[in-house]
Amino acid sequence: MEVDLPDVLAAVTAQFARYEKALVENDVAVLDELFRADPRTLRYGIGENLYGHDAIMAFRAARSPVGLMRSTAQTVITSYGRDAAVASTLFYRDAWGGGRVGRQMQTWVRFPEGWKIVAAHVSIIDEPQGQKT
Numbered sequence: 001m002e003v004d005l006p007d008v009l010a011a012v013t014a015q016f017a018r019y020e021k022a023l024v025e026n027d028v029a030v031l032d033e034l035f036r037a038d039p040r041t042l043r044y045g046i047g048e049n050l051y052g053h054d055a056i057m058a059f060r061a062a063r064s065p066v067g068l069m070r071s072t073a074q075t076v077i078t079s080y081g082r083d084a085a086v087a088s089t090l091f092y093r094d095a096w097g098g099g100r101v102g103r104q105m106q107t108w109v110r111f112p113e114g115w116k117i118v119a120a121h122v123s124i125i126d127e128p129q130g131q132k133t
Contacts, residue, residue, distance in 0.1 A: 008079040015115045016087045026065035032057050036116035043120040083110040101127045
């Protein structure tokens with residue numbers, strides 16, 4: 001198993017950046033495209049558990065576009081071979097007023113149609129003391 005092949009990391013990093021841009025701009029079409037269209041795709045959110053691409057799309061369509069801006073920190077993308085990768089990042093929103101940190105992890109798999117998220121998890125915790133970046 002080759003870990004962190006440069007061309008694979010570059011491809012996943014580009015898709016991750018595309019996801020982040022679509023998220024803060026509420027580009028629902030791109031967000032829907034980046035999740036694998038499959039009933040086994042899942043997204044555990046801050047306040048919801050979404051099973052299947054249809055549930056994820058319905059969530060995105062109903063979500064308010066207000067307050068989506070955020071900054072990210074300590075993003076780590078690791079690839080495993082040529083067809084799998086994990087992207088993890090911390091995120092912060094000004095609306096939280098400090099003291100809180102979001103955490104996001106995505107499992108990416110390369111399919112014939114390109115890189116897709118097959119599983120994602122988002123959570124918010126109190127900022128651990130001395131760990132803000």
